[in-house]
Amino acid sequence: MDDSPFTDLDRPPLSQAALTRALVRPGGLWSDIAVVDRTGSTNADLAQAARDGAREGAVVIAEAQSAGRGRLGRVWSAPPRSGLTFSVLLRPEVSPAKQGWLPLLVGLAAASAVRRVAEIEARLKWPNDLLVGERKLAGILAERIDSAVVVGVGLNVSLRADELPVETATSLAVENAVCADRDPLVRAVLREIETHYREWSQADGDADACGLRAAYLGLSATVGREVRVELPGERVLTGLATGVDGEGHLLVESQGSVHTLGAGDVVHVRPHVP
Numbered sequence: 001m002d003d004s005p006f007t008d009l010d011r012p013p014l015s016q017a018a019l020t021r022a023l024v025r026p027g028g029l030w031s032d033i034a035v036v037d038r039t040g041s042t043n044a045d046l047a048q049a050a051r052d053g054a055r056e057g058a059v060v061i062a063e064a065q066s067a068g069r070g071r072l073g074r075v076w077s078a079p080p081r082s083g084l085t086f087s088v089l090l091r092p093e094v095s096p097a098k099q100g101w102l103p104l105l106v107g108l109a110a111a112s113a114v115r116r117v118a119e120i121e122a123r124l125k126w127p128n129d130l131l132v133g134e135r136k137l138a139g140i141l142a143e144r145i146d147s148a149v150v151v152g153v154g155l156n157v158s159l160r161a162d163e164l165p166v167e168t169a170t171s172l173a174v175e176n177a178v179c180a181d182r183d184p185l186v187r188a189v190l191r192e193i194e195t196h197y198r199e200w201s202q203a204d205g206d207a208d209a210c211g212l213r214a215a216y217l218g219l220s221a222t223v224g225r226e227v228r229v230e231l232p233g234e235r236v237l238t239g240l241a242t243g244v245d246g247e248g249h250l251l252v253e254s255q256g257s258v259h260t261l262g263a264g265d266v267v268h269v270r271p272h273v274p
C-alpha cells in the first residue's frame with residue numbers, strides 16, 4: 001500500500017490520451033505514447049521494443065518503476081507519480097560517432113524545458129545530469145540497442161526533501177519551482193527533444209551547424225571548471241574542463257595534455273579562475 005501522506009489530488013496521474021492528442025501528429029517525431037502504472041524500467045521496456053522492431057518515436061512513461069536504471073550501473077528510484085520517469089526510442093541516421101551528442105541533446109532539452117516551465121536555473125553537468133546549484137535534479141541514461149538508441153529521463157518533480165534518494169539530490173518542489181506539475185513538464189521536455197533532434201538530424205549530426213554545441217555550452221556547469229573525473233577502470237583524472245568535441249566527448253586539460261573523455265563521472269572541484 002502507498003503510505004505517502006500525499007493524496008491522489010496532490011500527485012495526479014498522467015493521461016495517455018491527453019498526451020497523445022497533444023504530442024502525436026502526422027510528420028512529427030512521436031509515434032506512440034504509452035503511460036503505464038508500473039514497470040521495472042522504461043529503458044528496459046523500450047530496449048525490448050527496439051529489438052522487436054518498434055518504430056522511432058515510441059515513448060513509455062511510467063508512474064512508478066521497480067528497477068529504474070541509472071548511469072554506470074546505478075539505480076534510479078522515486079516514489080510513485082513524484083517525478084517524470086520516461087524513455088524514448090530513437091533511430092538516428094547520423095554516423096555512430098556523432099551520435100555521442102544524443103544524450104547531451106536530451107539533457108539540453110530537459111534543462112531548457114525546466115528553465116521555461118518551472119523557472120528553475122537548471123544547468124548541465126557533463127554529460128547530462130541536470131543540476132540546480134550542485135544538487136542533482138534529473139539524470140539521463142542512453143542505451144544503444146543495435147542501430148537504435150533508447151534515452152531515459154528521470155526528473156525529480158514533487159519529491160519532498162525527506163523523499164530524496166540521496167543528500168546531493170533535489171526536486172522542483174524542494175527548489176520552490178513555480179510549476180511542479182508533471183503534465184506541462186513532460187509535454188515541454190518531449191517538444192524540446194523533438195525540436196533539437198530534428199535540427200540535429202537535418203544537420204547530419206553536426207553539433208555546430210545546428211547550434212547544439214553553443215546551446216549546450218551555454219547551460220554547461222562543467223566546461224570552464226576544475227574537475228575530477230572518475231573514469232572506467234577506477235582511474236581518476238583531475239584538470240580543467242575546456243570543451244566538448246564533435247562527438248560529445250569532454251575535453252580535459254591536465255598537466256599540459258588534453259584528454260578526450262567518452263565516459264566517466266564528473267565531480268566539480270571548484271570554479272575555474274582564469
Ligand SMILES: O=C(O)CCCC[C@@H]1SC[C@@H]2NC(=O)N[C@@H]21
Binds near residue numbers: 085141153
Ligand atoms: O542519472 C542517471 O544515472 C540516469 C538516470 C536515468 C533514470 C531514468 S528513469 C526513466 C528511465 N528508465 C530507467 O530505467 N532509467 C531511466
